[in-house]
Amino acid sequence: MIVGNGPVPESAGAAIALADRVIRFNDCHSFRPGERCDVVAVCNTGRPARAMLQEPAWARHPAVMAAGEIWGVRDPVFFEALRAPLALSHPELDDFCDDGTPGFAAFAAASGKSFRVLDASLHHRVTAALAPFSPPSDYVVPSSGLMVIAAMLEDAPAAVIQLTGFTHQGWEGHPFAAEARLVDSWIAAGRLQRLGMKPTTRAAQA
Template sequence: MKTGRIIMVVGNGTVPAGAGAMIDAGDLVIRFNDCRSVGAGGTRTDIVAVCNTGRPARIMLEGGQWKSNEAVQRAREIWSVRSGAKFTQMRAELIKTYPDLGDFCDDYTAGFERFSRETSRSHRIVPVSVHEQLDQDLTRFGSQPYVAPSSGMVVIADIISHFATSDDDVVLTGFDHVGWELHPFAAERQYVEALAAGGRLRRL
């Protein structure tokens, strides 16, 4: 029986019916980007993890809608999922293969840092070592060539390796492992199932 915190990691995918109250009862609730999980997935939001490079980051920072999002307003921390330096290094090779991704590596971390500072929130950047270790771990599941792991998978790996203690109960919901074709979702699903089988986390 786990005796530490209940850490709810809520993706933007399908959340089981009636799960909102259970999610809100957690000790820590982490959501992603525009927090589409709010509603059926409860309302409590302690941390918002953001994709801090490329078009999604630019849209979140420029539009004003993200900044006034009720879930973002509730959060006490913003986590930037990607290392700006790593993605800057990726740019030259990436656009050779995917010329339409010319802005994929644009780094908006400073904008999220500024927003956090101006609104009295903490800001944290997920260590680049998490991304690099995840790349290695995903090869065990035969992942096809991909551009980058999904933000959700990076955060899961970060929580398991750096954030949660052995006494914490890490609970996932809202992760369908489908979406952008240049994320390795099939391998990510297998990796999550392996973590669950090893008792590192569980699905709601």
């Protein structure tokens, strides 16, 4: 179960509880007391990383405390290579590539959690998968949600992977309209389900 930070129906609680793994994002905004969280996927560069690492309340959040894994969605070497081109195309993002990965790694180690950073090669595959869906030419990077969805599709291709809390809206630097169409194509192919939708034949048999 991959739970975005958008609205999650009250009825989703039972399905979330039954999932083998529950993945949430950053500040786990959609988390409700008593719900599950096994993985917290974080933006490990830029302002989001700094905000989480500098705010003691993030480390004390019940979802973060419950999680056994922290995932960084941004390969720091790859993002450092983006610094120069972004300085020309998006000069307002001067701290976008600042690396918070060591801070999350240290937090995970001190908390007895495993730590993973999604590889740059996944970023390239996601970018290629988005291309047929006409993303804006000036988008910055895919969203954390899309990166984690793609990672799970590769990690567990036979699993039933469900989504909830995804509105595919937000920061204009993410190509959300194209991402929504890509995710819909994966759902149509039976690779994903949106919670509450009728399962596809492939997913029901997985």
